[in-house]
Amino acid sequence: MNREPVIIAFCCNWCSYAAADLAGISRLQYPGSIRIIRVMCTGMVHPELVLKALNKGAAGVIIVGCHLGECHYIKGSEMALARAEIIADTLEDLGIAAERFQLVWVSSSEPERLVAAFREMSERLGIGRALGVKTPEAGQ
Amino acid sequence: MSGVALPRLCCEWLHGCSGCEVALLNGGDLFLGLLEQVDIVHFPLLMDHKCPDGPEGNPSLPRAEIGLVSGGVASKAQLEVLRTMRDRCRILVAFGTCASHGGIPALRNQWTTEQALSTVFHGDDCEYSSESESKGWLDRIYAIDEWVEVDLLLPGCPPRPETIVEVVAALAAGQQPQLTEKSVCEHCPTVRTGSGRMTVRRFLANADYEPEEPMDSMRCLFEQGLLCMGPVTVGGCGGREMPLCIRARVPCRGCYGPVRRQGNQLLDLLNILASKGIDHRAIVDRISLLRFSGAHGLLKPNIQG
Ligand code: SF4
Ligand code: SF4
Ligand code: SF4
Ligand code: FES
Numbered sequence: 001m002n003r004e005p006v007i008i009a010f011c012c013n014w015c016s017y018a019a020a021d022l023a024g025i026s027r028l029q030y031p032g033s034i035r036i037i038r039v040m041c042t043g044m045v046h047p048e049l050v051l052k053a054l055n056k057g058a059a060g061v062i063i064v065g066c067h068l069g070e071c072h073y074i075k076g077s078e079m080a081l082a083r084a085e086i087i088a089d090t091l092e093d094l095g096i097a098a099e100r101f102q103l104v105w106v107s108s109s110e111p112e113r114l115v116a117a118f119r120e121m122s123e124r125l126g127i128g129r130a131l132g133v134k135t136p137e138a139g140q
Numbered sequence: 141m142s143g144v145a146l147p148r149l150c151c152e153w154l155h156g157c158s159g160c161e162v163a164l165l166n167g168g169d170l171f172l173g174l175l176e177q178v179d180i181v182h183f184p185l186l187m188d189h190k191c192p193d194g195p196e197g198n199p200s201l202p203r204a205e206i207g208l209v210s211g212g213v214a215s216k217a218q219l220e221v222l223r224t225m226r227d228r229c230r231i232l233v234a235f236g237t238c239a240s241h242g243g244i245p246a247l248r249n250q251w252t253t254e255q256a257l258s259t260v261f262h263g264d265d266c267e268y269s270s271e272s273e274s275k276g277w278l279d280r281i282y283a284i285d286e287w288v289e290v291d292l293l294l295p296g297c298p299p300r301p302e303t304i305v306e307v308v309a310a311l312a313a314g315q316q317p318q319l320t321e322k323s324v325c326e327h328c329p330t331v332r333t334g335s336g337r338m339t340v341r342r343f344l345a346n347a348d349y350e351p352e353e354p355m356d357s358m359r360c361l362f363e364q365g366l367l368c369m370g371p372v373t374v375g376g377c378g379g380r381e382m383p384l385c386i387r388a389r390v391p392c393r394g395c396y397g398p399v400r401r402q403g404n405q406l407l408d409l410l411n412i413l414a415s416k417g418i419d420h421r422a423i424v425d426r427i428s429l430l431r432f433s434g435a436h437g438l439l440k441p442n443i444q445g
Contacts, residue, residue, distance in 0.1 A: 046407075048407050048411075055437065083411065092442075094442065095440065
């Protein structure tokens with residue numbers, strides 16, 4: 001299988017998805033490998049969703065939420081932060097490269113920050129430099 | 141015996157410990173009662189009857205309405221037996237946690253088959269190592285539903301004798317067996333306040349309780365900081381009464397497997413800790429939270445090793 005590598009981005013409705021919208025309006029470019037999934041809050045992203053995406057062949061997963069203390073539901077990003085630790089540890093247990101997962105805070109007025117995070121992740125995973133690069137453990 | 145044929149029951153065991161079969165026997169009178177409702181056509185623990193080779197060298201088994209398979213799948217030979225069971229039985233039941241989720245043997249999915257074999261059978265003078273290839277080990281331990289369609293999961297390590305008999309009797313009568321889908325916690329009488337200790341204690345630490353007081357005055361073990369797997373484990377071990385381990389005032393170790401079908405007991409439990417703000421790093425050997433459900437690719441060798 002030689003699918004285009006994909007990075008799944010879980011963006012919360014109130015900050016990061018709004019930032020992605022703004023990035024679109026401002027015509028900021030970000031890599032085509034990013035697939036945004038809108039969630040109400042990063043606090044609702046169960047670690048299993050991240051593992052599932054990676055196991056199904058996503059090159060990486062990035063969770064993007066409101067800055068700590070700015071979450072629309074108050075504690076959501078703190079929960080995401082706590083979960084990010086268990087995700088990181090579980091990836092380590094399973095021997096999955098840590099760089100395939102990331103958590104970032106972006107407010108609705110920071111589209112540049114969002115785009116930079118997307119670019120950085122996709123470069124880190126070696127996507128976009130050459131077309132048709134294989135995903136790590138593709139097809140697993 | 142009257143002329144009416146009883147539904148036939150066929151049992152096979154794969155990568156398990158025979159504890160599930162013994163649990164069925166442990167049903168005592170209930171088991172004897174079952175003998176009037178089914179006709180056992182094949183049951184390696186009970187009858188001097190092996191799974192013989194058919195004409196093409198494949199395993200051959202009698203036809204049956206109900207098939208119970210205990211144990212997961214570790215080798216090609218076991219896979220053949222499993223496929224034959226699927227082929228010969230109308231209803232196929234994953235009997236016990238090994239068959240349903242990999243069970244204890246699947247703990248070795250944290251290593252490759254080669255690593256496991258060379259660790260256990262090390263040294264040049266071990267005859268076993270040369271044989272291992274012809275035995276046809278698979279790359280890991282599988283739950284049976286990873287290979288064939290399974291009609292019912294009957295988890296438990298082992299399942300309750302009463303439950304096994306009820307399930308077989310229900311199937312024999314053409315009914316859908318009723319198994320709980322609720323977690324161990326839902327069957328647990330301990331006192332929950334919604335808040336508790338913010339640190340994890342060692343699993344072997346003793347719970348705090350007054351021996352003469354009834355169970356429903358003991359504080360929930362999870363809230364006491366013990367790593368009770370009740371919230372992520374499917375109930376049923378206590379029948380209509382309280383869960384077995386809780387009854388002994390020790391935390392649930394998760395032997396019935398995940399409460400959500402295809403759930404991940406490790407991630408779900410860590411997730412609970414994270415949501416409560418409890419530091420999961422205090423857990424020694426967290427990977428063992430998958431001790432009963434390492435099949436389905438949940439436990440993998442750590443390639444970085
Ligand atoms: S589920 Fe438990 S009792 Fe049954 S075969 Fe597996 S280890 Fe043995
Ligand atoms: S966590 Fe354990 S002790 Fe607490 S309610 Fe659940 S099963 Fe009972
Ligand atoms: S309490 Fe948990 S570990 Fe104990 S028998 Fe029940 S399911 Fe198994
Ligand atoms: S709403 Fe953005 S992280 Fe909670």
